[in-house]
Amino acid sequence: MDLLHTLSEQWAAQSYWELLAVVLAIGYVWLAARQNIWCWPCALVSTGIYSWLFWAHTLPLQTLLNVYYLGMAVYGWWHWRAMADDEPGKVQTRSHAYHLLAVVVLLPLSLVIGWGLQGYFNNQHLYVDALVTVFSLFTTYLVTQKVLENWLYWLVINSLAAWLYWQTGLYLTALLFVGYLGFALYGYLKWRSSYLAQDAHAVG
Numbered sequence: 001m002d003l004l005h006t007l008s009e010q011w012a013a014q015s016y017w018e019l020l021a022v023v024l025a026i027g028y029v030w031l032a033a034r035q036n037i038w039c040w041p042c043a044l045v046s047t048g049i050y051s052w053l054f055w056a057h058t059l060p061l062q063t064l065l066n067v068y069y070l071g072m073a074v075y076g077w078w079h080w081r082a083m084a085d086d087e088p089g090k091v092q093t094r095s096h097a098y099h100l101l102a103v104v105v106l107l108p109l110s111l112v113i114g115w116g117l118q119g120y121f122n123n124q125h126l127y128v129d130a131l132v133t134v135f136s137l138f139t140t141y142l143v144t145q146k147v148l149e150n151w152l153y154w155l156v157i158n159s160l161a162a163w164l165y166w167q168t169g170l171y172l173t174a175l176l177f178v179g180y181l182g183f184a185l186y187g188y189l190k191w192r193s194s195y196l197a198q199d200a201h202a203v204g
């Protein structure tokens with residue numbers, strides 16, 4: 001009952017801007033899963049709102065991450081338009097060695113960043129904040145390049161993010177990221193289907 005009461009209070013306290021951010025965040029993932037270029041304007045507005053929200057809740061790396069998302073939304077729009085002119089809807093993959101190297105590099109980097117920020121921010125979840133931020137930076141780039149495996153990264157990232165936001169009292173945002181798990185699975189299946197169709201067409 002206490003949790004339901006807290007959720008109802010947060011819902012009532014939300015501004016229309018925050019509600020807009022949630023709706024557009026859902027729109028971004030759904031449109032990205034369908035390889036629709038309009039996912040990027042959704043991301044632009046949503047992340048702009050969330051940049052302020054995360055700063056207010058002492059999640060400095062999440063704030064920087066969303067500022068980065070703003071730039072990537074512009075880049076993603078431009079790059080997807082260029083890809084549409086060149087190879088419409090082409091989904092790519094990367095080798096196992098590529099992804100292993102990414103994890104080997106990014107995991108220690110995340111831990112170092114979390115450790116380094118301990119003296120500047122009073123937040124017991126800095127390590128998780130750093131993990132979510134660093135891997136999200138990398139995975140967002142994979143989205144702009146239409147790399148199939150980005151959705152598998154998001155399954156892990158969104159799980160950690162949901163836990164992080166829940167621990168810091170952002171319950172509605174935590175529930176949003178739980179919902180993102182379903183979108184990540186949907187996106188992977190959609191993009192994999194496109195990738196297999198490309199291979200079949202190339203062979204034919």
